[in-house]
Amino acid sequence: MKCSINFKLMSLVILAVSLISVSIVAISSYSALENMKFASRQSNEEIAQLLTKQFAGNIYFKRTDRMVKSFEEFAEDSNFHFAYGAAVRLDGTTIAENSLFDNLPELASKLGQKAITSGEQYLTLQVGSIDLVAVPAVFGKDQRIVGALVMGWDQTTNTEVAIDSAIETAMFTMGIALVSLLVLSVLLKIIVSNPISRLTSSVGDVAKHAIAGDLSKRVPEDFSDAGLMQVATSVNQLVETVDMGIKQTGDVLSAMAEADLTRRVEGDFQGAFARLKDDTNSVADHFSDIIGRLRHTSTLLRSASGGIRSSSEDLSSRTEMQAASVEETASAIEEITSTVKTSALNAEEAGRVVEKTISSAEHSGKVVGDAVEAMSLIEKSSTEIEKIIGVIDEISFQTNLLALNAGVEAARAGDAGRGFAVVAQEVRELAQRSTNAAKEIKGLIMTSGEQVKEGVRLVNETGRALETIGSDIQLVSEHVNSIVNASREQASGLQEINVAINEIDERTQKNVSMVENTNSASVILSQEVSNINNMLNVFEVTGSAKIENHQEDELVEETVLTAEVYVAPPQRVQKITPNVQSKRNPSPVHELTQKVAHAFDGNAAVNEDAWEQF
Known part of the structure; x- marks a missing residue:
């Protein structure tokens, strides 16, 4: 109580x-x-x-x-x-x-x-x-x-x-x-309590009205005691100071609420009221500075969001084009892969045909060998026949001599030997014909021998040619096998490239979706920044916090130009040239292209910079 x-x-x-x-x-x-x-x-x-x-x-x-x-x-x-x-x-x-x-x-x-x-x-x-x-x-x-x-x-x-x-x-x-x-x-x-009670009642009434927000009440200054009079005067001065400070602070805050940041607290205050004045003015100054900076920042954001929007649209267009190019590249690589697989199958079939050809050539070589051996036997038989014909020629010559001697003896015999002379003449003619026939046969045999020798030479040349053909077919078989292996490596490398291109296509599609989202977000950001800028333009500021319209346009133009500097032009995939090496670490796609190039014995080297740009 x-x-x-x-x-x-x-x-x-x-x-x-x-x-x-x-x-x-x-x-x-x-x-x-x-x-x-x-x-x-x-x-x-x-x-x-x-x-x-x-x-x-x-x-x-x-x-x-x-x-x-x-x-x-x-x-x-x-x-x-x-x-x-x-x-x-x-x-x-x-x-x-x-x-x-x-x-x-x-x-x-x-x-x-x-x-x-x-x-x-x-x-x-x-x-x-x-x-x-x-x-x-x-x-x-x-x-x-x-x-x-x-x-x-x-x-x-x-x-x-x-x-x-x-x-x-x-x-x-x-x-x-x-x-x-x-x-x-x-x-x-009488002396103390009544004046103090009146003073406390007056001070309580003033405090009650002050609590209710009415600072117009004052304590009567008609006390006979100097101490009580000083208390009343001090209370009135306190209420007046509080009333002035709160009124001016309220005016500043009311002006701030109405977007007027130019009002400040005036008057000579001391102590806590001086700090209240300084703090209120400081809040107004800082808030004015913040609004000015927010205006500047919102202007930059608006221009930057416009640049981002333009860049996003350009990036979206180029990304869509790149996605279409990647899709076409994937389709082309898939066709190349199918073609390479077909070539590999044809090369395998050619390898099998070459193997059959090698087998036929080997069989032909054996046949030619047998023919050479048979011709050698024929040549040997011709030599024997020639010897026999020589013997027959000698026999004909001896027969002719004997027939001549018989004719001589028949002539000596006269008529008695006339019949024997006719027979001897016939025998001599037969011997002569035998000699002529032997000479003709010998000529034919010599001609046949020459022809046999020529046939042996030709058969030998044919055998050597077949051997050369066999070795060439063997070399062709090795090259065909190399082509088959290279085709298989090409098919494998192209398959890996196809998988990589499909992954690139999938990621490019995702990038397209992300770019579209980014474009939508940049549009929303630009709209929201414009709304913020419109809200900030409501405030009235003083000093360096102001930004004129022409300064704002200059900032927008400068920021847009800056944004345009960083908009990269669309690039195309350069033509792949051989024997170009990259100083960077090889990418997986580059490794696959190197495999394909190795499969083609170095005829398909890839420009890594072109792949990176791709």
């Missing part, structure tokens, strides 16, 4: 007065008690000294009964507050004693002996509420110590009396304090 300042002030006053009263009562009571104790102790010491002077002779002469009687009288006297009495000699023996408490004799004996030996005028000891006083007893002309008298007084009654007196004093003091509190409360209410 919250208390009013009047209640708190009165509580503080009551507490202060109560503390002061209690302190006064406590101090006075303690002082009175201490004074009473001191006076009582001093009185007891004086009484003890007087009694010692009286009892010195009794102690010296050991008049115990007198001292005991005196102690009893002291004990019977209630005003004397007697508690203990004893006479101690020099040897420490107690010759007379009277004690109302059991714990005092031993302590009193030690105190008496100490008083005798210490040489002090007296010694005191506080035992609870009992004050013990030991005084050395002197006797004689030389005033020598003969013993000591120990007396004890009970201070309980004196303490009670002092406490009662303190209570009475406290009650009187509290009464006076209560009256003083009542008077002081009335005076405080």
Whole structure:
């Protein structure tokens, strides 16, 4: 529960007065008690000294009964507050004693002996509420110590009396304090509480209206107290400063809300309000600068998005063309692959035909060998026939000679030998015809021999030609096998190239799709940047944050030109030329083309730069 300042002030006053009263009562009571104790102790010491002077002779002469009687009288006297009495000699023996408490004799004996030996005028000891006083007893002309008298007084009654007196004093003091509190409360209410209550009520009303957003209320400045007047003036100055700061800050924020970034907070402020002014103006300046930069950036983005859009459209067109080229290339390579496969099959068939030809040539060689051998035999037979014909020619010659001799002998015989002469003439004609026939046969055989020799020569040449043909056919077979292997490698390489081209085609199609998406995104980006630029143009800024229309057009033109610089022109695949090497690492397509080139024995080397451009 919250208390009013009047209640708190009165509580503080009551507490202060109560503390002061209690302190006064406590101090006075303690002082009175201490004074009473001191006076009582001093009185007891004086009484003890007087009694010692009286009892010195009794102690010296050991008049115990007198001292005991005196102690009893002291004990019977209630005003004397007697508690203990004893006479101690020099040897420490107690010759007379009277004690109302059991714990005092031993302590009193030690105190008496100490008083005798210490040489002090007296010694005191506080035992609870009992004050013990030991005084050395002197006797004689030389005033020598003969013993000591120990007396004890009970201070309980004196303490009670002092406490009662303190209570009475406290009650009187509290009464006076209560009256003083009542008077002081009335005076405080009139002099302090009412003005403070009016001030707090006014300040609360001003604060209430300030919380509600009304800063037009002020605290009345008609207080008689200078402090309250200063508080009222300070509150009014605070409200006025807050009102001015909030009003100007609100004006700036309202202008910013209406896209006017030229308004600033004016006026002379201090402390937190100066920081509020600086922060508000700084926010306006930064926001104006940000808007200006956003305008500049949006202009660049708009121009860049236009360049991106143009480049995307160009890239889309060139990508579509490239995709069509790749597709045509894939189809052409597929046809080449089919052709190479057919060539490989034809080469294999040619290889088989060459093998059959080699087999036929080998068989023909054998036949020619047999023919050469047969011709050799014919030549040998012709030689034998020629010898036989020679023999026949000699026989005909001998027969002719014999027929001639027979004719001579027949002529000698005359008519008797005429018949024998006719026979001899016939035999001679037969021999002549045989000789002629033998000569003709010999001529024919010689001609036949020459022809046989020529046939042998031709057959030998035919055999050598067949051998040459066989070796050439063997070489042709090797080349055909090489062609078959090369065709197979070509078919394999072209198949791999076909797969690679298909992958390139697929990726190119994906690139086409991505380029179309990029083109769509660039169109959307250009539209959104235009929207942002239109929204930013709503703001009115000052200073360097402004960008004029002609500057914006120049930025757009410059950015478009910059974008056009980076638009690469469409390139075509260059013609593949042999024996061109690349300094870069070979690509997979390049490796496949090298395989094909190797399959064609180096006649199909590929320009790697052309492949990269492809």
